Amino acid sequence: MKKETRILKIGAQGQDDLILEAAGTIKEGGIVAFPTETVYGLGADALNHQAVLKIFDAKGRPADNPLIVHVDSKQTCMKIARNIPDKALFLMEMFWPGPLTLILERKDIVPDVTTAGLDTVAVRIPENIVALKLIEYSGTPIAAPSANLSGKPSPTNAEHVLNDLYGKVDVVLDGGEVNIGVESTVLDMTSDVPALLRPGKISKEDIELCVGDIIVAYDDRICPETERVRSPGMKYIHYSPDSSVILVEGDHDRVVTRIKELVDDFALRDAKIGLLLTDETKKNINSSLSYSLGSKDFPEHAAKNLFLGFRYLDGKGIDVLIVDGSFKHEGIGMAVFNRIRKAADMIIKV
Ligand code: AMP
Ligand code: MG
Numbered sequence: 548m549k550k551e552t553r554i555l556k557i558g559a560q561g562q563d564d565l566i567l568e569a570a571g572t573i574k575e576g577g578i579v580a581f582p583t584e585t586v587y588g589l590g591a592d593a594l595n596h597q598a599v600l601k602i603f604d605a606k607g608r609p610a611d612n613p614l615i616v617h618v619d620s621k622q623t624c625m626k627i628a629r630n631i632p633d634k635a636l637f638l639m640e641m642f643w644p645g646p647l648t649l650i651l652e653r654k655d656i657v658p659d660v661t662t663a664g665l666d667t668v669a670v671r672i673p674e675n676i677v678a679l680k681l682i683e684y685s686g687t688p689i690a691a692p693s694a695n696l697s698g699k700p701s702p703t704n705a706e707h708v709l710n711d712l713y714g715k716v717d718v719v720l721d722g723g724e725v726n727i728g729v730e731s732t733v734l735d736m737t738s739d740v741p742a743l744l745r746p747g748k749i750s751k752e753d754i755e756l757c758v759g760d761i762i763v764a765y766d767d768r769i770c771p772e773t774e775r776v777r778s779p780g781m782k783y784i785h786y787s788p789d790s791s792v793i794l795v796e797g798d799h800d801r802v803v804t805r806i807k808e809l810v811d812d813f814a815l816r817d818a819k820i821g822l823l824l825t826d827e828t829k830k831n832i833n834s835s836l837s838y839s840l841g842s843k844d845f846p847e848h849a850a851k852n853l854f855l856g857f858r859y860l861d862g863k864g865i866d867v868l869i870v871d872g873s874f875k876h877e878g879i880g881m882a883v884f885n886r887i888r889k890a891a892d893m894i895i896k897v
Contacts, residue, residue, distance in 0.1 A: 549714045554705070556721045557677060566677060569718045570684035578602055580694040580708045581681050582722035583673040585646050585731050585747070586701035586854070587708050588617070588691030589716060590681070593627070596658040599690050603660075605715040608697045613663035614690040615648050615731070616670050619682040624670050627657050627688055634758040635736040641757050644674040646727060647749045650735040661690045667737055677722045693730060694719075698787055700854040700890070703728050707858055728851035729882045735764070746882040748850070767888035787890045788861040788868055790821070794891040796872025796884070799843060801897040803831045809869055810834060821860030824871045825849070836863060843873050846880030853883055857890070 555565040569579045576598040578591045589606065591598035593616045603610055618624050621639055625631070628651035635649050653668035662668050670688075673679060682689050693701040696711045705721035712719075732747030734754060742764040743751055754761055795805050806828065813820045821836045825843035838856035841848025860868050870887050874880060888894060 550717060552709070552713050552716055553718045554709070554721060555718060556705075558722075563680070566680045566720065567684050569720050570681055570686075572717045573598075573681070573685040573687070573689060576601075577717035578605060579681070579718040579720060580702075580705070580712065580716050581678055581691075581720040582675050582705075582725055583617070583678045583691075584675045584726045585673075585729065586703055586725055586727075587694040587705065588673075588678070588689075589694035589708075589712070590617070590689040590691035592685065593617075593661050593688040593690035594656060594658065595687075596660050599658065599660045602690065602692065605712055606692065606695070606697045608692060610660075611663045612692075613665055613669060614661055614692050615733075616657070616661065616668055617673055617678065617682055617689045617691050618670060619672060619679055621672075623688055624651075624672075627654055627668055628652060628670060629654050632736055634741060637757055638734070638736075638754065639672075642749055642753075644672040644679065645749065646674070646731040646747050647671060647754075648731045648733045648745075650733065650737055650744070652737060667735075669733065671731055675722070675726075677720060681720070700788060700857040701730060703851070703854050707854070710858075726851075727847075727879075728853060728855075729879065729886055732882070734761070738762075746885050748847075748879045748882065750878050750881060752878075765885065767885050788857045790861060790865045790868045791892045792868045792870060792887070792890050793893045793895065794870045794872050794887050795895045795897060797897040799825075799827060799873040802871055802873040803828050805895060805897045806869055806871060807832060813867055818866040819864065820867045820869060821863055821865040822869050822871070823853075823856045823860065825874050828871045828873060836860065836865065840871060840874060843871075844875060846875045846878060846883055849874045849883045850879045853886060 578601045630652045648671040650667050694708045702708045703725045732749040733745035735742040741761040825840050
């Protein structure tokens with residue numbers, strides 16, 4: 548059903564009257580796209596079955612893929628989760644508000660639709676001031692996946708949200724560009740040893756410094772339906788542009804050489820290519836259509852530019868999108884590689 552979408556433009560610090568208006572929509576059971584520090588989220592009252600259904604509807608999200616519930620305090624977290632282990636409490640102390648989602652045992656107050664029927668719930672406190680105020684003024688936890696059509700790259704500004712969801716959501720709170728650019732780290736705290744289900748800005752090393760060894764339980768491939776997956780999201784296509792994606796990863800000089808060869812090959816075949824390049828690689832390659840991932844030594848720049856670049860190049864009607872994988876794997880670099888590998892049709896290691 549077509550909705551009237553209201554666009555509320557707010558400054559980075561947030562304009563209270565507009566956030567209050569959006570909170571009113573959440574209270575009435577509507578859906579609101581809003582900025583977080585990771586990517587834009589599409590939110591509804593996490594405790595309202597009908598409201599949460601609207602999120603799945605608008606995104607075309609499979610019903611068995613649960614949502615992250617955003618709260619504004621540890622007290623609210625206690626209302627939806629039980630038997631919270633000490634290690635989880637310590638991680639909350641260290642990283643909340645921030646881009647770390649914890650999987651905890653759920654209380655019955657959380658409807659099945661939010662957790663896709665699982666007996667666990669994913670929770671985090673976001674750091675973005677607009678997101679925090681929206682949750683506070685709504686007076687309820689807000690379930691929010693990324694505010695894109697299912698399978699598409701996550702939105703890092705309000706324009707992306709509108710491209711995907713205009714006419715499908717009640718309100719878009721436009722708070723400008725996000726800070727981080729890739730989704731939160733997801734950590735399962737319900738097993739004896741915590742398990743990393745999705746890499747994000749908070750790295751494995753950051754977490755292990757606080758609570759000792761953890762298990763890596765994510766895969767950079769899309770897990771087939773038949774495999775038992777700990778996080779239902781792992782079996783779906785994610786972050787994916789419409790064009791074919793080729794990732795070339797490895798040592799910088801060899802990546803440059805291989806990308807040049809690919810550019811020449813595709814030119815011979817008259818295919819329109821777009822390049823997502825680090826600044827260092829860009830200096831060595833002549834191509835009219837490219838987007839910058841920033842310096843290869845600063846993976847946080849790649850994080851911020853990745854989905855922007857996917858969407859920009861896709862908008863140019865290209866056949867093939869070649870991604871330069873010569874930036875650092877460390878820290879948030881792991882999360883960026885994870886997103887690109889999941890989006891890639893082909894990975895070339897050089
Ligand atoms: P999104 O909000 O679109 O960034 O996706 C949230 C991710 O968290 C998806 O990969 C979900 O499958 C995962 N997730 C949410 N709730 C749970 C849960 N209770 N157990 C395991 N994974 C979860
Ligand atoms: Mg998503």
